[in-house]
Amino acid sequence: MMQKITILLISYLLCISFTLPPMCMTSELKNYQCSKCATIVRSERTPSSLNCRAGGSHKWQNLGEAGQENYCCQKCGTLLENKRTPSSLGCPATGSHKWSHLGRVGDNTYQCSKCGVTIHNERTPSALGCPQGGSHRWSKLNR
Ligand SMILES: [Zn+2]
Ligand SMILES: [Zn+2]
Numbered sequence: 257m258m259q260k261i262t263i264l265l266i267s268y269l270l271c272i273s274f275t276l277p278p279m280c281m282t283s284e285l286k287n288y289q290c291s292k293c294a295t296i297v298r299s300e301r302t303p304s305s306l307n308c309r310a311g312g313s314h315k316w317q318n319l320g321e322a323g324q325e326n327y328c329c330q331k332c333g334t335l336l337e338n339k340r341t342p343s344s345l346g347c348p349a350t351g352s353h354k355w356s357h358l359g360r361v362g363d364n365t366y367q368c369s370k371c372g373v374t375i376h377n378e379r380t381p382s383a384l385g386c387p388q389g390g391s392h393r394w395s396k397l398n399r
């Protein structure tokens with residue numbers, strides 16, 4: 257009887273130690289942005305609101321689950337690695353964000369010579385919606 261309980265206990269502990277690490281990895285990291293100072297923080301829960309550099313407290317907006325797709329807001333120029341189209345709430349440039357999907361996160365680094373945004377993408381990102389107007393002008397920075 258005692259032995260059975262011990263085995264149960266051991267398998268329970270083993271189960272915990274095996275399931276915990278992947279659970280930690282998949283625990284949902286979200287992209288938060290302060291709609292006042294435009295700072296992006298990846299966090300599981302709402303970040304501290306103390307000392308926004310735009311004055312007073314940060315005003316955090318949950319933009320969605322962090323992921324492997326690159327999105328850029330045409331209005332404020334924010335670049336976000338998100339799972340799906342981010343929330344449009346609280347664009348620091350006024351009103352709602354206007355997101356363009358630029359491509360999948362990858363090992364290549366590109367920079368737009370017009371708006372200056374730097375992006376890690378699989379291949380040349382989409383040119384849609386440069387915050388400076390018209391299309392992004394991408395240069396590949398790595399060789
Ligand atoms: Zn802030
Ligand atoms: Zn925006």
Ligand SMILES: [Zn+2]
Nearest residue numbers: 368371386392
């Ligand atoms: Zn651009």
